[in-house]
Amino acid sequence: MARLQSNFNFISSYCEPTFNVEKYQSSKTGMKLYHIKLPLPLIKLEICVQTKPYDDTGCAHTLEHLIFMGSRQYPQQGYLDYISAQYYSLGTNATTYRDMTTYELTTVNHQSLLKLLPIYLDHILNPLLTNDCYLTEVHHISGETGDDAGVVYSEIQSSENQPDEILLYSVLRDLWSDKSPYYYESGGRLEAIRNELTLDKIKLFHQKYYVPNNLAIILCGGGIQIDEILGVLSKFEDENCSQLENRHRISLDYSLNENLRKKMKFNNDKFPFIKIKRASLDENSLSSEKNADSNPIDTTKLSVHLTTTGTTTDGNDSSFCDSELMVSHEDLSAPSSPTTLWSTIEVDTSINHRHMNEYKEIFYPVEDNDENLGQVAFGYRLESIYEMEIYTALDVLLTTLFDEDISIFYKEFMEIPNTLCSSIDHDWFNYPERVLVVVFEGVEVDNLTMVADKYSSVLYSIIDCQRDNDQLYTQLRRNIKKKIDLHLNEIENEPYGFLIDLCCLDHVSELSVPKTNNENDDEQQLHKFLQNKKYLESLFEQPIAYWHELIKKYLLEWPSTKRTVILLKPNSDLLIEQQEQDEQRISERFVSLGSDGLQRLKTELEQARLNNKQSTSQCATISHPLLSFDNQLHLPPIEYDTNGKHLDLFHSPNSHFLKYTLHIPIKQLASDLQLYLPLFTNLLFHTAIRYDNVQLDKYHFCELISRDILDYSVSNGQSSSSPIQSSYIHGHYLDIFIVSLQSLNNFEMCKNTMDYFRYALFGSVFDDYKIILEECEKQLKNFIEVLQDGQTVHQAYFNSLIHSTNTESYYHQMNMFLQKNLLEKICKHPNKYQNEIISKLKQIQKFIWKNLSQIHLTVCGNVELIKDNRQIIEQFIKECHAKSQVDIESSANKDTKGKHIQTVSPAAIIGSPHEESGYVIRWTRLAISQADFIPLMIFCNYLDMENGPLWTACRTNGYAYGVAFDFDFESNVILLSINQCSQLNLAYSSAMEALKNIVEHKIKLDPERILAARNLTICMFTEHLATLGRVTGVCIRSYLNKYSIEKYQDLLHDINLYNYNETVFLELIEKYLQPLIDNTRSSTLVLVNTNKMKETQAYLQNEHDIKTVTAIKDVVKAICR
């Protein structure tokens, strides 16, 4: 096999009918290459570097940002993005995880890949890492305000206060000691970025980790010639030989010198906003807790003491293995396979009803109000990553216990009066020892301890056989089968992400976990990760006792050093404290720097910006050969067949599944009913059924759906977006009710699926008010949590403004502010509204029946099999038509239209206490002509592509993390969006100035870059169609959208033929850009921290001459008034 003229040796391969993976390694540098062969049109490249932080400065993350800002061979800043767009690639992207950083590239052909790979590698291995880039892209102190800023700084500002981030950080910090990388935040924490991070630290970090033997290249997709790739890589290695070897040596010498950690390190309990106290239960309270539910633990008995993290022996860091793992190697070498686990069960007749008896309280900052909710998290650091049997079994178990609304935990925590939480999730983190986190969200603060106690008491009740074990066993076996199907479905629909992630995992695990003596390990580890099905199938054999033992060993009695329970509580004092500290810090800084110091910072930053822009402008001067795009995309094969009006069939011969999607137009639903439509939508498939002679209670109906249906969804309008719609506009076609079911492709399933449509549409019963109330409580808690996120509030309010001008719009009644208000009303006075709600739901149901005459069904998948049985489907459609004969009182259509939001003021500012970062959307409405569609799309991509005019204005200057220019063809909106900015005023001014300069022809259009934007657009469209799952999405939407699957092909063709024409672009600017910069024709919506509202208002009025600026402190009240 190893017959190639290259430095690379073949290591192993893995084959399946639909894909195959080959692994190579360079004998010269140790660099790895994974080649995933897939018969799909797109090529994805991912370069995975193991990066392990040793503090909270975010070296890994900041380095990720700086990698793109010039390399030894290509010092021009932004050249990589510039050339990749030219070569039909999407802009590069990268992600920093806790222990690795991945660099991505997506392209449409092999030739592009050959050209781009060595350029990318030069950036990764030989970056310039200049101080100019550090100042703008990472962190600087503003000479104007003394405030902290920079792209990475803004990015972290937007997430550091988020409860989810705080929770995960706290869990991991509890599971690992400070000797381990998992203890730290790889993204960086604000305080550490401000005080400890330096460019030299980042350079050292690069020297340690960015070495070839720590790096893997993963290629996935069709048309890759592996010999040519290996040739390119070998050439790169040879050319960079001395440099790379030298680096390798440095890396080996390098050990974690304490000096590097800088002694300013935080002490343990000082990380921002989090007060740690370890609460442990009083011994006495543990004695008799058979009935923990009825007798929640008295929180006043909690005693508080601090514990120190465990000590670890000296780490030998000369290799990439974790010192901690070295220590625990003995544990790893004695893995528990399912059989040994089963056979070693000791018969324990007196299971000790012990709770996980130490809870740790963590606080997150909130505004002072009464609707704050907390969370409870259980964190476990489990077996080695290679223990696939245990992982697979636990995953099935947890899905069964938590995920479905017929699960034991759903019943115990949510199917009760005053629901205890809004959701229960479990998440896996693929670290060398796999981490499991179980989170209860939306828990009232007074219930946190009770939820934590109840978690273990419910688990004990299962292994004590106090529950119906047959039911659990049936559910477990059903979920094993379902996971096998879901795995098949994932490989079929979205193989790129899944397979690339596994290769990254293989690479990093191999470096992290000490090798065992087994010679064949190398070859088998990757296989282990890929053989999901084998592990699942073996679980069918396991008796109920096996599952009980899993619960006991891993969830209840796992060693206390490797697990934690966190209660996350809201705390308003923290927010005030934090704001005071920020103000104090800045004012102290002002004094200590003095006007000279500030002036010096200002000059330094201005010079840096100038240098950066100068460097960027050089990109076009490098000559490069042109590549052409082969327009013959090998899209997943789909054949189209239609049955006239009501039925579209999209046939893909390779699929194992069928997806049925019903569209029911429900135009002219009275607006008082529209308000209840989301509740109706959420209840469908969650109610009892009465249809003909079928009678099912909620449990049995859900059980059937879980058994036969792989995936289902009910929605108002279309939820996923496409390149022809703007992702900033939420919800298109909201007046269409959509129900979608996916099942395995066979005759019996087809029959059952049609029955489930019948049951849900014709037979849903809304008389059980208990179920309705539970749903309301759950949804309300969701809204409360979601509305704490500034970006969500900003976008939701923007959409309310957009849609409120249209009285027909469904969005208005269904927007989350009105919905939250409604649910609050219901939950406060449930009895008062009972009759009204049930009546509204029934009216909606009847209205849908009435409209069944216009039903449309799209079936995607291997329809060959059902072709002979088409009458099953046609029979159903016939029944729908018959059902539409129902009478509805047309007088019910009294139009009680909701009050519309006033749009008189051209600008509004929303204040959010939780959001440190700022967000802007500026938009205008105008008719977008079909003829302008292609050039406008290219123009948009030109404006906001990496290092394009807007990017330069906002990001290169270090003002904001993101900027976008977008249009929505269907709602006729043109918009500018700036997100995550620490210096909103500067970002906004700078972006507006860039747009003005374009309108006034002060900035010349750059034909080269426009060509690059065209090629990028081609790749964007190809990506939209690159997998069977995505093509299926387009097929389903082709009933709604103008662009069917064939038209996309034409569109792609037209874009490829599009040649830049200056006159056309000048017209575009006049038509679409000019109105956006005109204050009388456009509107602005800003979200900032509540403290910054005043200054932002003054800024908009003075600098932009916007006469009326409305300040909104409480969005929900403003809309619901």
Ligand SMILES: [Zn+2]
């Ligand atoms: Zn970032």
